[in-house]
Amino acid sequence: xxxxxxxxxxxxxxxxxxQNGAEAVIVDPGDARPVLRFLQEQALxxxxxxxxxxHHDHIDGVPDLLxxxxxxxxxxxxxxxxxxxxxxxxxxGDVLSLAGFQFQIxxxxxxxxxxxAYIENSQKWIFSGxxxxxxxxxxxxxxxxxxxxxxxxxFRQLPPETKIYCxxxxxxxxxxxxxxxxxxxxxxxxxxxxxxxxxxxxxxNGSTVPLHLKEQLEANPFLKTTSVPNFQTLRIKRNNF
Numbered sequence: 001x002x003x004x005x006x007x008x009x010x011x012x013x014x015x016x017x018x019q020n021g022a023e024a025v026i027v028d029p030g031d032a033r034p035v036l037r038f039l040q041e042q043a044l045x046x047x048x049x050x051x052x053x054x055h056h057d058h059i060d061g062v063p064d065l066l067x068x069x070x071x072x073x074x075x076x077x078x079x080x081x082x083x084x085x086x087x088x089x090x091x092x093g094d095v096l097s098l099a100g101f102q103f104q105i106x107x108x109x110x111x112x113x114x115x116x117a118y119i120e121n122s123q124k125w126i127f128s129g130x131x132x133x134x135x136x137x138x139x140x141x142x143x144x145x146x147x148x149x150x151x152x153x154x155f156r157q158l159p160p161e162t163k164i165y166c167x168x169x170x171x172x173x174x175x176x177x178x179x180x181x182x183x184x185x186x187x188x189x190x191x192x193x194x195x196x197x198x199x200x201x202x203x204x205n206g207s208t209v210p211l212h213l214k215e216q217l218e219a220n221p222f223l224k225t226t227s228v229p230n231f232q233t234l235r236i237k238r239n240n241f
Contacts, residue, residue, distance in 0.1 A: 002100065002123060004165060005042075006207055007034050012169045013057055014209055016127060018120075023047045023099040027118065027127045028167050030057040032064035039069075047099040049073045052129030053115040054082040058167065078107065079114035090116060110148025111138035124162045125210075126155075132164060134171030134198070134208050135178050136238065137222040145232040152222055152231075155213060163210035171198050171208040177241050181221060194219060 005017040009031040016027040017038060024044040028051060029035050039046060046069035051059055053076060062073060062085050074096060077089035090096065092107040096118070103118040108131045117128040130138035131151055140148055155164075175195045182188040198208050217223055225231040 004125065004210070005038065006209060007038050008206075009034050009061075010057055014165070014167050014169065014207070015061070016165050016167075017044070018099070018101060019044060020100040025050060025099050025101060026065065027165070028052055028058040028129060029061035029065055030059065032061035032068075035061060035065060036068060045069070046071045049087075050096075050103070050118055050127065051075045051083070051087065052117060052127065052167070053112045054079060055112065055130070058129065059083065059085075076107075076114040076116045078109075078116075079112075082114070092116075106154060108151035108154065110140055110143035110151045113142045113147075115143075115151075119158070124159055125165060126158060126162055127165045128155075129167055131166075132211075132216070132220070132223070133166050133168060134174055134211050135194070135216070135220050136170055136174030137220075137235070139239065140235065145235065146228050148235070149225065149228045149231040155223060156217065158213055160214035160217065162213040164213055164216065165210050169202075169207060169209065171211075172202065177238055178219070178221060180241065190219070 002020050007015040007017055009015050013030050015029050015035055018025040022045055024046050026035055026049050048071050073087035074090050075083045075087035077091040080089050090105045094105040096103040101120055103120055106117045108115045108117050111130045117126055119126045179191045182191055201208050221234055225234055
């Protein structure tokens, strides 16, 4: 059975373990310790490591994992020099087969210039790093507003039942911002209902991830923007919130 396990790490990160039988694929290990514990507890063998972008909270666990498991690593092709541990570069349109999974690669610049996502179409999963969060999106550290807007719009190409595995638990903070945007009693009530729903999910499961694309398309203000200027205005407003 193919499944995804969430491994909490650092302050608010998620590391993902994709399991297929006794094989494991790890996505964005910012810390090796919880991953090594999980692999040992579940008696899993590390078959590979997938990296979405170069930020330290997504890669710092790689060297220690490799010292225990000499597994292959895949990295964004756009900025290979930032990955001291090396790896096989991936770019737009590549397809990676690993441990019974098949990943389609998207380049999604904006948060960083090298950012990629891994899409498992048969499972309707996307591992999108820091591009999209629950009712929010990633800050722009390197890319332009146009790049970030275009990257977010690509999510509309996916089936609405797609599960989005983002790497930070920012949902509740983003809902506070969403509430500040409400201009009618109906919008206020919808945001209150969403907040209650997500709080219950967080209390029951310890996480609001995976996100459901259909819900994000309906309520995430950054996915609902229709132009780069509108997106830029909204992103700046969120930065200052």
